[in-house]
Amino acid sequence: MNDLYVLYRGPLASCNYDCPYCPFAKRVDPPHLLRADRADLRRFTGWVEATTDRRLSVLFTPWGEGLTRSWYRDAIVRLSHLPHVARVAIQTNLAARTGWLAAADPRVAALWTTYHPGQVTRDRFLARCRELDELGIRYSVGVVGLPEHYDEAVALREALPPAVYLWVNAAEGHVYTGKEERRWTALDPRFGDSVRPHPSLGLPCRAGDDAISVLGDGTVRRCHFIPAPIGNLYDGTWRAALRPRACTNSLCDCHIGYVHLEPLRLRDVYADGLLERIPAAWP
Numbered sequence: 001m002n003d004l005y006v007l008y009r010g011p012l013a014s015c016n017y018d019c020p021y022c023p024f025a026k027r028v029d030p031p032h033l034l035r036a037d038r039a040d041l042r043r044f045t046g047w048v049e050a051t052t053d054r055r056l057s058v059l060f061t062p063w064g065e066g067l068t069r070s071w072y073r074d075a076i077v078r079l080s081h082l083p084h085v086a087r088v089a090i091q092t093n094l095a096a097r098t099g100w101l102a103a104a105d106p107r108v109a110a111l112w113t114t115y116h117p118g119q120v121t122r123d124r125f126l127a128r129c130r131e132l133d134e135l136g137i138r139y140s141v142g143v144v145g146l147p148e149h150y151d152e153a154v155a156l157r158e159a160l161p162p163a164v165y166l167w168v169n170a171a172e173g174h175v176y177t178g179k180e181e182r183r184w185t186a187l188d189p190r191f192g193d194s195v196r197p198h199p200s201l202g203l204p205c206r207a208g209d210d211a212i213s214v215l216g217d218g219t220v221r222r223c224h225f226i227p228a229p230i231g232n233l234y235d236g237t238w239r240a241a242l243r244p245r246a247c248t249n250s251l252c253d254c255h256i257g258y259v260h261l262e263p264l265r266l267r268d269v270y271a272d273g274l275l276e277r278i279p280a281a282w283p
């Protein structure tokens with residue numbers, strides 16, 4: 001049986017950064033929501049621990065920033081030591097301390113990091129990357145491909161070790177000229193995957209078959225982009241819901257979705273690095 005890719009997103013939506021392109025910038029979660037997020041995550045990690053009949057790969061995709069919260073750090077450490085967990089990764093702005101990762105298994109724990117110019121200096125971000133290198137933690141680094149980020153992205157690429165993959169996400173709503181596309185592609189050879197949304201209606205997608213999206217209350221959906229539930233994690237109904245399906249959306253324009261869209265064959269490109277976004281052949 002194939003591995004099951006599980007994307008988890010609890011109610012947490014607060015973030016310590018204030019990116020102008022983000023609806024979650026500097027949002028503050030009230031204490032009751034933080035308590036609920038923590039309890040939901042505890043329940044989810046318990047499910048991962050108990051679900052030993054499949055190899056699991058888990059990606060935390062919080063709306064806001066998770067690593068400033070102890071419960072995400074603890075969950076990553078805990079899950080990284082489970083024999084049936086192949087990967088546990090999180091999307092993060094890398095603002096938080098990294099020392100806690102020393103307690104995680106570096107063969108399993110990984111980070112999908114994003115550099116947000118204007119929120120943190122390049123030097124400070126690079127210092128965090130060096131900490132990850134010293135800890136032996138796998139990570140990718142990304143930037144949003146806004147014109148005003150370009151010089152920072154070039155400088156970041158030059159400063160990062162060649163072994164670290166730098167990805168560029170097309171900025172939402174931005175239409176790239178041929179020239180712009182070429183210069184971003186020179187930084188990230190896979191920018192072409194991101195630059196335009198992928199027509200997906202009717203095409204086979206593994207989301208809902210061996211990849212699922214899970215909300216804090218256990219609602220299971222195919223992916224983060226099709227809201228219809230297909231089951232629940234905690235009553236076991238997710239198991240019978242898994243089957244190959246065609247996409248019902250006209251477009252798929254997010255990496256965490258279209259990596260499962262079969263005609264793109266991106267699972268071959270990323271292989272074991274699928275969740276933390278590191279192509280298998282990099283560098």
Ligand code: SF4
Nearest residue numbers: 015017019022025093
């Ligand atoms: S770091 Fe991420 S979640 Fe936080 S404001 Fe920026 S884009 Fe939004």
Ligand code: SF4
Nearest residue numbers: 200205223247252257
């Ligand atoms: S192609 Fe994208 S939107 Fe469609 S099912 Fe797959 S992940 Fe979801």
